[in-house]
Amino acid sequence: GAGVSQSPSNKVTEKGKDVELRCDPISGHTALYWYRQSLGQGLEFLIYFQGNSAPDKSGLPSDRFSAERTGGSVSTLTIQRTQQEDSAVYLCASSLAVRGYGYTFGSGTRLTVV
Amino acid sequence: GQSLEQPSEVTAVEGAIVQINCTYQTSGFYGLSWYQQHDGGAPTFLSYNALDGLEETGRFSSFLSRSDSYGYLLLQELQMKDSASYFCAVTQSRYGGSQGNLIFGKGTKLSVKP
Numbered sequence: 509g510a511g512v513s514q515s516p517s518n519k520v521t522e523k524g525k526d527v528e529l530r531c532d533p534i535s536g537h538t539a540l541y542w543y544r545q546s547l548g549q550g551l552e553f554l555i556y557f558q559g560n561s562a563p564d565k566s567g568l569p570s571d572r573f574s575a576e577r578t579g580g581s582v583s584t585l586t587i588q589r590t591q592q593e594d595s596a597v598y599l600c601a602s603s604l605a606v607r608g609y610g611y612t613f614g615s616g617t618r619l620t621v622v
Numbered sequence: 623g624q625s626l627e628q629p630s631e632v633t634a635v636e637g638a639i640v641q642i643n644c645t646y647q648t649s650g651f652y653g654l655s656w657y658q659q660h661d662g663g664a665p666t667f668l669s670y671n672a673l674d675g676l677e678e679t680g681r682f683s684s685f686l687s688r689s690d691s692y693g694y695l696l697l698q699e700l701q702m703k704d705s706a707s708y709f710c711a712v713t714q715s716r717y718g719g720s721q722g723n724l725i726f727g728k729g730t731k732l733s734v735k736p
Contacts, residue, residue: 512664541723550709550728551665564723599664609655609670609713611724616664 510534512614514600520620521590529585529617533602540583541611542575543599551599557583558605590621624648624714626727633733634700642695642730644710652713654686654693655724660706668695668708697732705734 513532521527533540542554553567557577568574572590577583587594597618601611626646634640644654653672657665671677671686671693683696697704711724 543726551711551724551726553714553723553725556723567723601665609653609724610667611657611665613664613666 512600512602512612514598514614514617516617517615518618518620520622523592523621524589526586526588527590527619529587529598529600529619531583531585531600531602531614533581533583533600534612535581537602537604537612538580539603539605540577541601541603542583542585543601544596545599545616546596554585554598587619590619592621595619595621624712624725626710626712626725628708628710628727628730630728631731631733633735635735636700636702638700639696639698640700640732642697642708642710642732644693644695644727646691646693646710646712646727648691648712648714650714651688651691654684655711655713656682656684656695657709657711657726658706659709659729665709700734702734702736705732707731 515530538559541556543551545551555565555575557563572588575585597616599613599616601613603611628644655670656668658668659665669684671684674688676685681698686693707729709726709729711726714725
């Protein structure tokens with residue numbers, strides 16, 4: 509697609525439920541990243557995928573968080589047993605390769621855990 | 623690990639020039655990036671410096687001094703639409719080389735007044 513698409517744009521869930529967030533990167537972009545942004549804060553790195561290589565999961569805050577990328581394209585971030593502190597905007601970005609610049613971000617999914 | 627410091631808020635008037643500073647501590651450095659984010663919007667890439675010196679793109683310029691672990695974003699002829707948060711970011715490279723994910727500062731909220 510022309511840009512990075514994320515869905516849903518907003519998600520309200522009850523504490524303890526599982527949620528899945530979807531990211532569709534720009535066609536041809538081999539690198540895909542997930543970040544989390546709490547209100548008024550910076551972007552916290554979660555995980556990145558590069559081609560067929562094993563993902564770098566070093567930013568995932570707990571084992572309740574997982575992500576996969578199917579066919580080198582669409583990615584899903586799953587949060588199990590959600591907690592109130594998981595409330596944030598989850599941003600996905602893609603780039604032509606894993607590099608330190610030129611990311612294109614999606615508009616994010618605003619997750620609210622009640 | 624990586625850490626970045628930038629001012630939390632800056633206020634300026636329309637037509638003025640403003641400089642947003644960023645200092646960083648890093649175990650491996652490959653470049654400094656700047657992103658702009660309007661309230662409720664996605665971060666958008668502004669500039670990237672891998673080498674010392676000034677990079678100019680229209681009204682925006684970015685500077686890097688690797689020896690001082692310091693950079694800045696310079697915004698000239700400020701417009702109301704420039705009111706946004708500005709993030710500096712450095713590449714975190716775990717495996718050597720220039721590939722890695724971005725680590726972001728906490729952002730500087732710029733308010734442009736009439």
